Amino acid sequence: MRQYDVTVDAGGCWHPIGSVPLTPDDWARHFGPFRAEFVAARRRHDPDGVLTPGRRIF
Structure with a gap:
């Protein structure tokens, strides 16, 4: 399992511009x-x- 998935499954979050x-x-x-709001703004x-x-x- 990917490190990101393990983190999210444990209730955590990941800084989007991290190394993963x-x-x-x-x-x-x-x-x-x-x-959807974010995509519209983009x-x-x-x-x-x-x-x-x-x-x-995207």
């Missing part, structure tokens, strides 16, 4: 019910997707 790369599913779990403020392109958030 997160998958798109991990990001969805991280943002939870606020994901489209509005960064339509070309130039901010944090390597983090695989």
